[in-house]
Amino acid sequence: MSTSGLNMSRRIRRTPYTDRVEQVGVRGFSVVNHMLLPKAFQSTVEEDYWHLREHVQMWDVSCQRQVELKGPDAARLVQWMTPRDISKCEVGQCFYVPLVDEMGGMINDPVLLKLADDHFWLSIADSDVLLWAKGLALGAGMNVTVDEPDVSPLAVQGPKAEDLVASIFGEHVREIAFFRFGFVEFGGTQQLIARSGYSKQGGFEIYLKGGALGGALWDLIWEAGQAFNIAPGCPNLIERVEGGLLSYGNEFTRENNPLECGLAGYCNTDGSVDYIGLQALQKIKADGVQRKMRGVLFDGGPGPAVSKPWPITVGEKRVGQITTGAYSPRFKQNVGLSMIDKGHWELGADVVVHSSDGLKRQGKISTLPFPD
Ligand code: THG
Numbered sequence: 001m002s003t004s005g006l007n008m009s010r011r012i013r014r015t016p017y018t019d020r021v022e023q024v025g026v027r028g029f030s031v032v033n034h035m036l037l038p039k040a041f042q043s044t045v046e047e048d049y050w051h052l053r054e055h056v057q058m059w060d061v062s063c064q065r066q067v068e069l070k071g072p073d074a075a076r077l078v079q080w081m082t083p084r085d086i087s088k089c090e091v092g093q094c095f096y097v098p099l100v101d102e103m104g105g106m107i108n109d110p111v112l113l114k115l116a117d118d119h120f121w122l123s124i125a126d127s128d129v130l131l132w133a134k135g136l137a138l139g140a141g142m143n144v145t146v147d148e149p150d151v152s153p154l155a156v157q158g159p160k161a162e163d164l165v166a167s168i169f170g171e172h173v174r175e176i177a178f179f180r181f182g183f184v185e186f187g188g189t190q191q192l193i194a195r196s197g198y199s200k201q202g203g204f205e206i207y208l209k210g211g212a213l214g215g216a217l218w219d220l221i222w223e224a225g226q227a228f229n230i231a232p233g234c235p236n237l238i239e240r241v242e243g244g245l246l247s248y249g250n251e252f253t254r255e256n257n258p259l260e261c262g263l264a265g266y267c268n269t270d271g272s273v274d275y276i277g278l279q280a281l282q283k284i285k286a287d288g289v290q291r292k293m294r295g296v297l298f299d300g301g302p303g304p305a306v307s308k309p310w311p312i313t314v315g316e317k318r319v320g321q322i323t324t325g326a327y328s329p330r331f332k333q334n335v336g337l338s339m340i341d342k343g344h345w346e347l348g349a350d351v352v353v354h355s356s357d358g359l360k361r362q363g364k365i366s367t368l369p370f371p372d
Pocket of ligand 1: 064095096109110111123124125126153179196197198199205244245246
């Protein structure tokens with residue numbers, strides 16, 4: 001199944017980098033948070049994968065929109081929205097946080113940035129957190145402003161990212177630890193830079209404030225990047241599946257709770273932190289989860305893209321589904337992210353994957369991330 005061509009309109013927002021992305025030959029987009037996300041350039045996903053692992057890429061991830069919470073009740077609102085204990089988050093730190101509803105269903109899985117005690121950004125995945133947060137704040141009469149600032153992240157990912165970023169902005173960026181942020185000077189402005197990103201290859205995300213500066217920032221990194229064999233890129237499907245990085249809307253939705261998604265480590269359920277969905281998560285924990293996120297390694301060679309989930313069976317029984325899959329040139333097998341029913345999620349268990357090309361592929365349950 002393929003749907004080619006996206007009919008552009010104002011609702012599908014361009015980013016401060018879209019002009020540049022088009023100039024370097026983008027071949028397709030997805031839409032995340034009502035905004036364009038480049039999905040492919042001239043190279044293949046496999047070429048991109050090797051390039052990302054060996055060199056450095058710049059990604060237009062402006063669609064990682066910021067939901068800004070600011071004011072006396074900002075911290076209270078953040079904590080109300082997430083099961084993770086945010087009292088442990090320091091100013092200058094990033095926290096990966098599940099957001100859940102009153103049933104314990106996943107609302108989003110953003111990166112939280114603590115800018116000050118009364119100032120936070122939620123760097124969101126693909127769901128309308130702004131409206132959820134505004135509704136909660138209004139309904140509870142909280143003293144907090146909730147808004148989407150003019151901030152557009154540009155990711156620099158890959159093993160050469162640190163050398164490239166240091167060559168442009170100075171050696172001090174090397175001191176920024178994983179999931180911490182600092183600031184760099186750019187065109188007379190101070191810009192936030194975090195050591196984070198949607199790959200396991202290391203790198204930074206520059207949260208550009210002021211979209212008008214987008215072209216200049218792109219050009220600066222692009223030109224300095226030539227010495228590092230830079231390429232334009234985007235979150236790489238193969239790399240992200242191998243690394244077990246989950247995608248909201250693909251791997252999980254509001255139908256799923258964070259405990260079955262492998263996010264229990266980010267959930268405080270002992271009652272020492274109060275939030276929306278605490279009772280629901282406590283009950284799910286007491287009852288035990290009914291399914292779990294797992295990796296599946298499966299054969300049959302490269303297949304089509306997983307545009308709707310592929311059934312997983314054991315004997316005649318459907319026991320789960322692949323939500324994202326890709327052929328891994330390193331493992332010489334397909335890797336998939338899946339949700340697997342209780343009784344069938346044991347590591348090494350044999351399963352059959354029914355790909356949309358009609359093949360029945362032999363698979364085995366694996367840990368996430370996939371072991372190297
Ligand atoms: N960066 C920023 N915003 C984002 C993403 C990002 N918003 C949308 C989406 N990605 C949110 N999802 C994730 C998923 C995984 C991670 C970050 C965002 C991630 N996980 C680390 C890992 O799995 O190794 C663990 C992080 C931790 O434990 O602290 O990085 O990529 N700005």
